Amino acid sequence: MFRMMQSLLLILTMFSCQSSVSRIDLKKHVIVLPVEATKNETHAGTVLQDYVKRITGMTLPVIKENVYQKDQAAIFVGNTEHSTSYGKLKGEGFVIAADMRDVYIKGGSGKGVVYGVYTLIEKYFGARKYAEGPAVVPATKEVSVPQQLMDKQEPTLVYRETYYPEAFDNEYLEWHKLHRFEDLWGLWGHSFFKIVPPKTYYATHPEYYALVDGKRQATQLCLSNEGVFNVTVDYLRKAIADNPDALYWSIAAEDGGGFCTCDQCSQVNKEEGSASGSLIQFINKVAAKFPDQHFTTLAYLYTAKAPLKTKPASNVYIMLSSIDAYRQEPLSTIPSAADFRKNLESWGALTDHLFVWDYTTQFTNYLAPFPDYRNLQPNLLYMTAHKVRGVFSQGSGDTYGDMDAYNAYLQAKLLWDPAADAVAITKDFFDGYYGKAGVPVLDYVNALSASKAQLDIYGNPVASAKNYLSPEAIDKYSTILDKAEAAAEGEYLKRVYNTRLGLEYCVLQQSRFYGTDKYGYLQASGDGFVVNPRWPERVKKFVAQCKVAGVKELSEGGASPDAYQQEWDTIFSKKWVNSIAYNAKVTLLNPPSDEYPAKRERTLTDGLLGTKDFSINWLFIYGKDLVATIDLGAQKTVNTLQVNFLNDPRHYIFNPATITVETSVDGVNFTKAGTQRTPSIADEDYTTSINTYKFGLSAVQARYVRVTGQCQASVPGWRGAPPTKRPSVCADEVYIL
Known part of the structure; x- marks a missing residue:
């Protein structure tokens, strides 16, 4: 019993001593920078001074190392002479270390030292930056760190971006160790027409552009054309000279189809098994002209599949899109991501330079609840296990969207450390961002x-x-x-x-x-x-x-x-129209799309007009004619008929080539009552419009009325569609009076 008491007293004594001396109070320290401090080191020192003042009310002096006195307790920021070597830091990694009195914050490349300071402020001082706007600082007035601290952090990903309003706050980016593509890329995204703009070259050099349906069209570039290569090199030479600090340059296809089918491009793509063949060969050729630069391209839609033979050059990075996957399950298991998984592995067999362009919002409805939150971490863990070293997580951009602050916060933490404790991060966010409402709001998110x-x-x-x-x-x-x-x-x-x-x-x-x-x-x-x-x-x-x-x-x-x-x-x-066809039975020759079913047949007689959103109140017929027979229930006098069709080329929806109205008494024998043709669609025009077509029927007696909207034979060449893509017809209400 005596020995047990001795042991207990010893433990209590050790704990008491440790708790009294184990932390370093920083309120009387000076902040020491290198004599030749870099821009990031100077910025890091200023940030640290600012937050200590916000928390404690005290202003710590910021001095250069050449005036530092050894008796001064110090926080050494950057590559000072007093900083111990902690080994080479990977990328933008950092280390926060302490001995018995002094603290050392040292960074790797880029903003590593800035990230280290913000980590000190959050992790050890207790401040938080939950969203854009001012950070939340603790009320304790304490700024301290443990003695003998060693906190070394290095990023898994070299490129980390979450695309929500929060990320448009510069401090939010630095606090959460994020990037912004505008800061890294001299040229971003779909870039063919930024490099070789059709307005500049198409009239005089149509051969620079894709051969589609036997005609040169400004849908993509002809990558086998030497002139395109020369224009690209000239463009990049000037752009790089104008922006020498850019880390990446994108050479990527336009968003859509219409890839070149000329003999040379077709031969390359056939041998490579993918349109990425001609793309990678072209980029490799360009990259060889600029060996000190890094180039990115998009593995997206037709270029998603890796080439069979050609490997990307050592200074070429592949950004693979996950656009085709649904989001209710992780990308590693959901069937709709099967092609993404296969493509990721195929590209991974060719290169270690892999980025992913991922999606975490509903682009057609930014505000709609989109509860993919629990899949964020499994997705990042899956990607990083398959050589992915950069992620662009596209959300609602600079506009407010569903749970954007939470999405950005969780993504930021996981982009830095995919294995971080997502449950703890989530709890911290909801408690801090919503206060006493945090628990019920988290209950709401969990219910979703x-x-x-x-x-x-x-x-x-x-x-x-x-x-x-x-x-x-x-x-x-x-x-x-x-x-x-x-x-x-x-x-x-x-x-x-x-x-x-x-x-x-x-x-x-x-x-x-x-x-x-x-x-x-x-x-x-x-x-x-x-x-x-x-x-x-x-x-x-x-x-x-x-x-x-x-x-x-x-x-x-x-x-x-x-x-x-x-x-x-x-x-x-709009006043309600008391159509004699309201709620009438409709029979369709061709079924509506299962993806956009609206009310199926009833869509044409439910009394509701559509807006420019094709997904609501439009009867969507894919690749076939709209042939709708309306049963009025009894023989009635029909004077006029009105029907609307949607023209939305961006979504491959076009006005019918012709609209025909027929009437019948018995539902077997029909008489044509009128036909109207729509204007040609030969010229490029992406305007969305609702077009109304009226027919005068001159008091025809009929029980059945048949409306036929003849689908266009093919997608116009200027729209740039794959060979398998067909146009759609969308109609809303058929008013019969």
Whole structure:
């Protein structure tokens, strides 16, 4: 018993001594920089001084090493003479070390020393940078580190970018050790036409561009053309001279198809088994002219598959896209990512210079809840295990989107360390960003994440209305956020309101689809329908909150909040049309697309008009004619017929070549009542438009009316489509009066 007491006293004494001397109080230290401090070392010292002042109210002196006195307790920042060698640091790695009195922060290349200072501020001082705007500093007034500290960190990835509004804050990038492609690339992304712009060269040198359907067209470049090579080299020589600090230069195909089919390009691609063959051979040839530069290209769509023979040069980096994968499961297992996995392995067999362009938002609806959060870490672990050394994680860009602050924060932490504790990071974020509302908001996120419904980066709330975004599910989520609102106040309450925008957006979008049905924006009135009087005010409040949250556009290249308000104002202004075809039975010769089914046959007689969003209230027929027979239920007098068709070339949707209307009494024998032809589509034009076609039928007696929209024979060459891609026809309501 005595020995046990002795041991206990010894342990307590050791613990007491350790707790009293184990930390170094930094409030009386000086910050010491090298005599010839670099820009990043100077910046790191200034940041450290600033945050110590914010936390403690005290200003630590920043001095150069040549005036430092040995009796001064110091924080040595950068490659000072006093810093011990900690071995060569990998990339932008850093080390934070301490002895019994002094602290040393040393960085590798780039901003490593800056990252080290921000890690000191967060990890050891307790400050946080949850989103854009000012950081959160602790109220303890303490700045200290453990004695004999050794914290060495090195990045797994050489390129780390999360693309959300938070990442447009310069301090957020440095705090979380992130990059911005504008800072690294002299030329980024789809770049063929930046290098060889059609406006400059097509008229005089059509041979520079792809041979498609036997004609030179400005869809892609002809990579076997020597003139294209010479123009590219000249362009890069000047661009590199103008921007010598750029690390990467992109030489990549345009977004779309229309690759060159000339004899030479075709022969190369045939031998290589992929359009990437001619691309890599071309880039290797260019890269040889600039051996000290690094070039990137996109393995995307037609170039996603690695070539069979040609390896990328040592200064060429491949950025593989994961665009075809759904997001409800990790990329390592989900069937839709099978090609991505195969391509990743094939490229990995050719090169160690692999980047991935990944996607973590719904581009067609930035606000729609998109609960892929739990897959972020498994995806990064899978990628890094397969040689990936850089990730561009594309979110909603500079506009507010679903859980953007959380997405950016979690991605930032995992991009630096894919094996980090994601659960602890998540808890820290929700507690800090939402305050007392953190628990219920996390409950909301967990409720969303419990669904295994398909997550499509080009989906929409209507397509998900039968599963995780059903009206019933939205009510459940809303109840959880009610608890968050009750717990929050001030800035935290504002953040809860912003988080709620996603649910409200889904309700509004779905109400367009439901229309006259339950959950629709219309309500019965007499023999027809009128706008629910609560809806205009609901839309107005939604738009106002969007502006508070920082919503700039609701989809990629889509409507602003003001434009969304105008869409609704247009919808509200249209009076209900009491068509004799309302809710009439429709028979289709060709079925609608399973991907965009709308209400299937009923789409043409549900009383609702479509907007420029093809995914709602449009009957989408892929590659075939729209042939719709409407049964009016009894023989009626038909005077006029009106039908709308959507023209959206960006999504391969075109006006029908012809629209024909026929009538019948018995449903067997039909009489043509009129035909209209649409204008030609020979010239390049990506404008989205809704086109109305009216037919006067002069009091025809009919029970059946047949509308035929003849699908275009092929996608116009200027659109740039693969040989297998066919045009679509989209029609909305058929009004018969």
